[in-house]
Amino acid sequence: MSTRARPAATRPEAAPPPAAAYRLPSDQRSAAQARKALRPHFQVWHISGEPAYSAELLLSELVANAAQAQASAGPEVCVRFALSDGCLRLEVRDASDELPVMNEAKEDEECGRGLALVDALASGWGVDRDGTGKIVWAELAVGDASAPCRAPALRSP
Template sequence: MLKVCCRPRTFAARLDSCIESTPVARHLLRAYLSALPAGDRYADTAELLLGELFANAVQYCDAPDDRHIEIRFAVTNGLLRLEVHDAGSGRPSLRTVTPDDEHGRGLFLVNELSAHWGCCPRAGGIGKYVWALIAPTPTIAAA
């Protein structure tokens, strides 16, 4: 199921909570960024982080009655804000990863590549959303 809401410079969509929706979320982000001036300056980092946040929401959501994930994008003060909403009760926590770990690097990447990130309760008290602010990559001046 895909439910989309657009306002100037903001975007929201509700997707099925399944790993197959992750590429759909990234595609919607690419479409959103392609419509913005200099949106390509956010693209690589934003796609990676959205994929990690969405996959975490699918994997760790413990709410069997609400199997949807909402994604939201907006540019504010030059930073791209990504939000991933789910009905789960758990809160993400950053953990130390070792070179041998096969999993668990998602939040590490979010922490390292975003300007700032966090987790907040959703309106109504059911679930949470994880957000990340992404700075545009600098443009390289021609020599």
């Protein structure tokens, strides 16, 4: 090595992308497509085990509810995943202005337990309205973070 040569500079590791968004058709198959889109982010963001399983279940419920709510309101739902300070935020946007309602399903009913699961698993969840629909979101603590997920938002009746 010559006296003028220097060792190669080390490249800083690229930070994992903080968020990703996808558009999916507004039908019941979209829940599976959303889970499939989320899984590669688990690897990048180093999320595994119970937090990953819970995130998939939360996302499935939010997407299924959005697809059902907007059956005639629009052709697609949008999903967004974001990781910040150990908190995974899952958002599902649809064109319906119908707010989600937490039901108390009877033992023999097949539907009506989704938001109860979201409420039980998520660190917080809520609804943000915009001019053409709504975004239903859920947050989940996924690691040792210096800042916890924000406090649960006021829930819709």
